[in-house]
Amino acid sequence: MEKFVVRGGAPLVGEVTVSGAKNAAVAILPATILAGGKCVIENLPNISDVATSVEILHAMGASIRMIDSATLEVDTSRIVVTDVPAEMSRQMRASYYFLGALLGRFGRGCVSMPGGCDLGTRPIDQHLKAFGSLGASYNVEYGMIRVSSSKLAAEHIFFDTVSVGATINAMLAAVMAEGITVLENVAKEPHIVDVANFLNTMGADVRGAGTDVIKIRGVREMHGCTYSIIPDQIEAGSYMAAATITRGNVLIRNVIPKHLEPITAKLEKAGATIEEFDDAVRVCCVGDIEPLNIKTMPHPGFPTDMQPLMAVLLSVAKGTSIITEGIWENRFRYVDELIRMGANIQVDGRVAVIEGVPELQPAPVRATDLRAGAALVVAALAANGVSEIEEISHIERGYEDLVGKLRGLGADIKRIDIPGERLRQAL
Numbered sequence: 001m002e003k004f005v006v007r008g009g010a011p012l013v014g015e016v017t018v019s020g021a022k023n024a025a026v027a028i029l030p031a032t033i034l035a036g037g038k039c040v041i042e043n044l045p046n047i048s049d050v051a052t053s054v055e056i057l058h059a060m061g062a063s064i065r066m067i068d069s070a071t072l073e074v075d076t077s078r079i080v081v082t083d084v085p086a087e088m089s090r091q092m093r094a095s096y097y098f099l100g101a102l103l104g105r106f107g108r109g110c111v112s113m114p115g116g117c118d119l120g121t122r123p124i125d126q127h128l129k130a131f132g133s134l135g136a137s138y139n140v141e142y143g144m145i146r147v148s149s150s151k152l153a154a155e156h157i158f159f160d161t162v163s164v165g166a167t168i169n170a171m172l173a174a175v176m177a178e179g180i181t182v183l184e185n186v187a188k189e190p191h192i193v194d195v196a197n198f199l200n201t202m203g204a205d206v207r208g209a210g211t212d213v214i215k216i217r218g219v220r221e222m223h224g225c226t227y228s229i230i231p232d233q234i235e236a237g238s239y240m241a242a243a244t245i246t247r248g249n250v251l252i253r254n255v256i257p258k259h260l261e262p263i264t265a266k267l268e269k270a271g272a273t274i275e276e277f278d279d280a281v282r283v284c285c286v287g288d289i290e291p292l293n294i295k296t297m298p299h300p301g302f303p304t305d306m307q308p309l310m311a312v313l314l315s316v317a318k319g320t321s322i323i324t325e326g327i328w329e330n331r332f333r334y335v336d337e338l339i340r341m342g343a344n345i346q347v348d349g350r351v352a353v354i355e356g357v358p359e360l361q362p363a364p365v366r367a368t369d370l371r372a373g374a375a376l377v378v379a380a381l382a383a384n385g386v387s388e389i390e391e392i393s394h395i396e397r398g399y400e401d402l403v404g405k406l407r408g409l410g411a412d413i414k415r416i417d418i419p420g421e422r423l424r425q426a427l
């Protein structure tokens with residue numbers, strides 16, 4: 001087991017470069033299956049969810065070649081296996097995208113119920129509804145989801161709830177279905193647009209991504225391509241929050257400022273000064289943190305994945321803030337850990353009432369999920385003294401080289417292996 005040890009209390013200062021978006025990468029890698037040929041994917045983040053996706057592709061018969069640390073060539077022409085190994089698909093949420101991609105190319109696919117962050121129930125009924133509407137049959141048995149179809153046909157699908165995963169899975173399954181598929185009430189996140197752009201670069205005809213309605217004209221075949229993944233909105237937002245709470249001054253490079261707007265607006269209200277450039281933002285903060293009310297919503301609303309990071313920031317605001325979680329039924333599990341660090345937060349269902357305290361205290365804490373883990377690291381950077389964050393494998397699912405990037409900003413943080421550290425102390 002590994003942990004981060006952070007000595008906090010100093011402002012973050014300098015420049016940091018954001019990696020490619022996790023939630024786009026984990027959809028684009030399975031989508032290469034639809035090419036049945038070679039794709040070169042650039043700006044891939046070096047995170048464990050990407051490693052798992054690559055391992056799955058490899059296990060299914062794809063050839064993978066590393067071109068550089070952020071670029072892979074994925075050749076899916078020789079894929080024969082359409083069952084994703086269960087132990088691999090359970091390691092991440094996005095393994096469900098293999099279903100859509102396999103169904104689209106081979107008319108069949110099987111994955112185990114996906115893993116990912118524990119945020120309460122994470123149903124996949126809308127994914128199955130989309131597959132069913134396109135003419136596939138499916139069953140869920142012994143934790144395995146199996147889909148199959150002799151011929152997919154276009155359909156008009158109205159989603160009952162706005163779902164990132166179901167929108168992407170429906171696009172993957174429909175790109176080669178005969179006719180024009182219309183998807184309504186879809187998700188509009190930047191990664192939805194990125195996946196649609198990738199599919200179009202492979203020869204698909206997907207229009208309207210980023211709006212409420214996506215139209216897909218089925219094509220007979222697709223082909224390989226070269227594609228660069230968008231920067232990670234949430235990784236960028238995490239550094240923005242860290243710069244603000246530590247009263248730092250950080251230039252965050254490789255971002256699309258437009259994607260950050262909901263985050264920028266809230267951080268400015270909290271007291272940060274944010275300067276936008278073409279592909280960078282500078283965040284600095286000198287004064288008090290002002291309290292805020294935030295409700296998480298589908299894009300272009302405030303992103304739920306930033307919610308724990310904002311809770312940390314608001315725990316040292318001058319007054320009372322309210323955060324309402326509009327997407328997940330149980331995304332406040334980290335609050336107990338934050339309370340160990342001196343925060344004053346009351347949670348009632350999906351609402352957290354945060355009474356700002358003058359400062360956070362260092363403490364040993366445990367990452368309960370990916371963004372909760374990142375939020376605790378940010379809390380530790382703000383707390384004067386040494387904190388330890390355990391269960392960091394959650395964090396490493398989604399943040400490339402968090403330690404290296406934070407050290408580049410002057411943070412005192414290290415990653416240690418707990419048994420190794422005990423041995424060193426014993427000697």
Ligand SMILES: CC(=O)N[C@H]1[C@@H](OP(=O)(O)OP(=O)(O)OC[C@H]2O[C@@H](n3ccc(=O)[nH]c3=O)[C@H](O)[C@@H]2O)O[C@H](CO)[C@@H](O)[C@@H]1O
Nearest residue numbers: 023093094122123124125126127161162163164165166327
């Ligand atoms: C790998 C990935 O991209 N993960 C992101 C994705 O998760 P994920 O794709 O799992 O999230 P969804 O957008 O599907 O879920 C949104 C809401 O819809 C509900 N729902 C979803 C599917 C379904 O079939 N039925 C249903 O009821 C969920 O319970 C939730 O309340 O979007 C979430 C919302 O922005 C983010 O927090 C996750 O970081």
Ligand SMILES: C=C(OP(=O)(O)O)C(=O)O
Nearest residue numbers: 093094116117305370371
């Ligand atoms: C919830 C998240 O990820 P996943 O859906 O992969 O669990 C996240 O990225 O914050």
